[in-house]
Amino acid sequence: MRGFWQDFQRLIQQPGEGLLKIIVMNCLLFLMLMLIRIVMIISGKAWVYEWLLEQLTLSADIKANLLHPWRFISYFFVHVEIFHLAFNMMFLYWFGKILQEVIGNNKSVKTFFGGGIMGAIAFLIAFNFIPFFERQSGSFLLGASGGVFAIVLAAATLRPNYEVHLVFIGPVRIKYIAGFYLIWSLLETVGTNAGGQIAHLGGALVGFIMGYLHEHPLNWDRFRKKESPFIHADLTREKKPRKQAEIIDEEELNQILDKISKSGYDSLSKTEKRRLFKASQKNE
Numbered sequence: 156m157r158g159f160w161q162d163f164q165r166l167i168q169q170p171g172e173g174l175l176k177i178i179v180m181n182c183l184l185f186l187m188l189m190l191i192r193i194v195m196i197i198s199g200k201a202w203v204y205e206w207l208l209e210q211l212t213l214s215a216d217i218k219a220n221l222l223h224p225w226r227f228i229s230y231f232f233v234h235v236e237i238f239h240l241a242f243n244m245m246f247l248y249w250f251g252k253i254l255q256e257v258i259g260n261n262k263s264v265k266t267f268f269g270g271g272i273m274g275a276i277a278f279l280i281a282f283n284f285i286p287f288f289e290r291q292s293g294s295f296l297l298g299a300s301g302g303v304f305a306i307v308l309a310a311a312t313l314r315p316n317y318e319v320h321l322v323f324i325g326p327v328r329i330k331y332i333a334g335f336y337l338i339w340s341l342l343e344t345v346g347t348n349a350g351g352q353i354a355h356l357g358g359a360l361v362g363f364i365m366g367y368l369h370e371h372p373l374n375w376d377r378f379r380k381k382e383s384p385f386i387h388a389d390l391t392r393e394k395k396p397r398k399q400a401e402i403i404d405e406e407e408l409n410q411i412l413d414k415i416s417k418s419g420y421d422s423l424s425k426t427e428k429r430r431l432f433k434a435s436q437k438n439e
Contacts, residue, residue, distance in 0.1 A: 173264035174251035174306070177232075178244045181299055185234050208233070213275050213296040215282040215350070231271035233297040243299045247306055253317055253329065254310040258369050266309050266365045267302035270358030274301020277357030278350050288349060296350050301358035304340075307333050308359040312366030333359075408434055 188208070195204040213220060213230040220226050234240035247267070255263045278296045282288045310317070311333035318326040340355040411427050423431065 171260045173260045174247060174255065174267065177264070177267060177299075177302075178247055181232055181234065181240065181244060184232050185237075185240050188233070188235065208235070208297075209295075211297075213278065215279065215292075215294040215296075217279055217283055220279070227272055227275050228268075230275065230297050231299040231302050234299070235297065239298055243303045247299065247303045249319065250303075250307045250310040250329070253314055254306055257313045258309075258365075262365070262369070263306065263309075266305050266362060267299075269302075269365065270305020270361040271299065271302035273305070273361045274354030274357040277301075277353050277360075281353045282350065287345075288353075291349065294350050296354055298351065298354075300351055301354040304336070304355045304358035305362035305365070307336065308362030309366040309369075310362075312363050313369060 188204075191207065192201075192204045195201050210223065211226065211229045211233045213226045234243070251263060251267075254266070258266075275296065282291065282294055288294075307329075311330045315328065315330035317329050319329060319332070320326050336355075337359055340352040340359070343349070343352045344356070346352065407430070411423065411431050414423060414427070
């Protein structure tokens with residue numbers, strides 16, 4: 156028992172194992188709920204277990220959920236059947252390992268939670284706005300299937316040809332496994348577990364989007380305001396360096412003036428005329 160507790164502490168403290176921690180939390184909560192169920196039934200207080208389950212699962216009643224907002228998260232940590240728990244946790248472990256190798260721990264955990272929340276939204280939309288499902292009053296949602304399906308679809312989107320070995324079948328590409336369960340969930344939306352299957356589809360949508368966006372990230376530059384093609388001429392005209400004004404000292408200027416007084420203006424050379432003109436502009 157001591158060794159188990161030490162392993163549990165190491166797992167909790169170990170960084171980068173978010174999905175494994177989620178698996179442990181699901182298993183521990185399942186054991187705790189089953190223990191409470193047994194004790195309450197034996198003591199004749201089964202209603203306590205039923206009340207606790209009601210607080211943790213997602214109701215089809217939107218108003219009730221808004222009064223208990225934690226249900227949008229807590230419901231996908233609750234399982235009441237061992238095979239439901241085992242199926243979800245095995246898929247979460249297998250496909251989670253594949254996904255973590257591609258997008259890392261943090262994005263994998265976000266994908267799981269995003270799938271679970273989207274599964275809840277899909278469930279509430281269906282059971283409040285689609286007449287066929289509205290007639291199924293008293294429905295509630297539990298289990299990690301929405302988050303698990305998000306992990307499965309994200310892994311299949313990013314690594315469709317990754318092979319896993321199935322008992323009695325052999326190597327199978329995960330895109331076929333994901334496709335099979337996706338079609339199965341779609342066909343079972345009119346079955347006895349319609350709410351769960353709808354949550355599967357909601358989670359699968361998130362998984363596909365997360366996988367697609369990882370390989371095709373949004374280019375936000377396309378949505379930014381483009382510069383006007385009519386740019387002011389002053390901004391585009393190449394500015395020429397200004398010539399530095401010629402400096403004529405007083406002695407040179409006197410020599411030119413003496414030459415004019417002796418021989419006239421026409422006796423000046425072109426250079427002397429230019430320099431005299433520059434000197435006159437400077438003095439204006």
